[in-house]
Amino acid sequence: MTQDAAIGIHDLSFATTEFVLTHQALAAHDGTDIGKYHVGIGQQSMSVPAADEDIVTMGAAAAAPITARHGTDQIRTVVFATETSIDQSKAAGVYVHSLLGLPSSARVVEIKQACYAGTAALQFALGLVRRDPSQRVLVIASDVSKYDLGSPGEPTQGAAAVAMLIAADPALVRIEDPSGLYTADVMDFWRPNYRDTALVDGHESINAYLQALEGSWKDYIEQGGRALGEFSAFCYHQPFTKMAYKAHRHLLHVCGHDTDAAEITRAIGHTTAYNTVVGNSYTASMYLALASLLDHGEDLTDKAIGFISYGSGSVAEFFAGTVVPGYREHLRTAEHQEAVARRKPVDYARYGELHERSFPADGGDHPVPRETSGPYRLAALSRHKRIYEVR
Numbered sequence: 001m002t003q004d005a006a007i008g009i010h011d012l013s014f015a016t017t018e019f020v021l022t023h024q025a026l027a028a029h030d031g032t033d034i035g036k037y038h039v040g041i042g043q044q045s046m047s048v049p050a051a052d053e054d055i056v057t058m059g060a061a062a063a064a065p066i067t068a069r070h071g072t073d074q075i076r077t078v079v080f081a082t083e084t085s086i087d088q089s090k091a092a093g094v095y096v097h098s099l100l101g102l103p104s105s106a107r108v109v110e111i112k113q114a115c116y117a118g119t120a121a122l123q124f125a126l127g128l129v130r131r132d133p134s135q136r137v138l139v140i141a142s143d144v145s146k147y148d149l150g151s152p153g154e155p156t157q158g159a160a161a162v163a164m165l166i167a168a169d170p171a172l173v174r175i176e177d178p179s180g181l182y183t184a185d186v187m188d189f190w191r192p193n194y195r196d197t198a199l200v201d202g203h204e205s206i207n208a209y210l211q212a213l214e215g216s217w218k219d220y221i222e223q224g225g226r227a228l229g230e231f232s233a234f235c236y237h238q239p240f241t242k243m244a245y246k247a248h249r250h251l252l253h254v255c256g257h258d259t260d261a262a263e264i265t266r267a268i269g270h271t272t273a274y275n276t277v278v279g280n281s282y283t284a285s286m287y288l289a290l291a292s293l294l295d296h297g298e299d300l301t302d303k304a305i306g307f308i309s310y311g312s313g314s315v316a317e318f319f320a321g322t323v324v325p326g327y328r329e330h331l332r333t334a335e336h337q338e339a340v341a342r343r344k345p346v347d348y349a350r351y352g353e354l355h356e357r358s359f360p361a362d363g364g365d366h367p368v369p370r371e372t373s374g375p376y377r378l379a380a381l382s383r384h385k386r387i388y389e390v391r
Ligand code: HMG
Pocket: 033, 034, 035, 036, 037, 039, 040, 041, 083, 114, 115, 116, 152, 153, 154, 155, 156, 188, 189, 200, 201, 202, 203, 205, 206, 209, 237, 238, 239, 240, 243, 280, 282, 310, 311, 312
């Protein structure tokens, strides 16, 4: 195993939405026993974007504290990962680049492969920093998860953005080689270009996730990765938090380990605090799990963490990171807790209106109501152009 000691996550910050819908309100609306949501899928609430929020405003809000702390001089690349893109051509990161006042001497791209794209962005960034350790890469993973109202996927929606600064000599987590990789052509979840909401075969998607986890783990071991027992915690992609429990039980079983419930909770219990109240943030989800672990876990100095990134369709990657001594001084725990606590509850009717909102495609001037109290907003769609502003 090569210990790529010197490159990894130097800073991590996340942002979410103005509004929140509790699963209690959803259950009251659809007549579901709340136990199915709180226990069965492990979700308490889900973030709901205001009319003037989207992947760009969330991405910029997540990244702004990072550029405020570290400056922008060394950032020569911005990689924006999303599967809920707002344009078929222009990268959402270009709007963020402008909102944050990043240097013009930078490259900005958007990449996609369902929820896996955040990890593709991270790996791309690691390669660039390895080539020139004086450069830093801003990785942003931002998504709004949307299924049809009344569909089985509805309780597994959510929205958030994670921004990470990838750098040499990182302050938080060193990312290691090797990675375990897995790709299989499955139709478990997809969204054709003409749809706003995802299509999903829910139960098939759970099987596809477990299959991909197993495949990426086996490849990780074949590539010379760490033994299972060396890991102190595991950050899984969390479409709903119960999925992480299902996945870890499966991994322990595949490795011939005891699937003891207490052991599973010890390994992943601290990773679910944000996802259980934010919901599925697709590309950002696994990195919200990392934020939760670092913000809530016991001292993880020099401990190995396993990362399991899954994107429907499907691609998965298993890789490891080691937590850097002194990491606690660089965390943003209070800001993260505030990002979650500041959301305003909406009732089902209001959430339904926001869910069904779309812009006319007539090329006219369409101002957007002022709703968000976040730092950036989508002000209008005018002549087919999205107009963003700093609040
Ligand atoms: P469903 O059919 O509504 O629910 O689908 P269910 O009947 O399977 O029940 C869910 C769980 O609640 C079950 O537990 C029930 O027993 C339990 P399990 O057997 O799984 O352990 N339950 C209760 N527990 C306590 N008290 C009760 C009660 N009632 C039932 N009263 C499903 C659930 C997640 C499939 C659905 O919400 C869905 O389709 N979600 C969207 C798809 C999804 O999230 N898939 C996850 C894997 S794919 C993935 O992660 C990729 C993704 O993020 C996209 C991307 O990559 O871009 C989605």
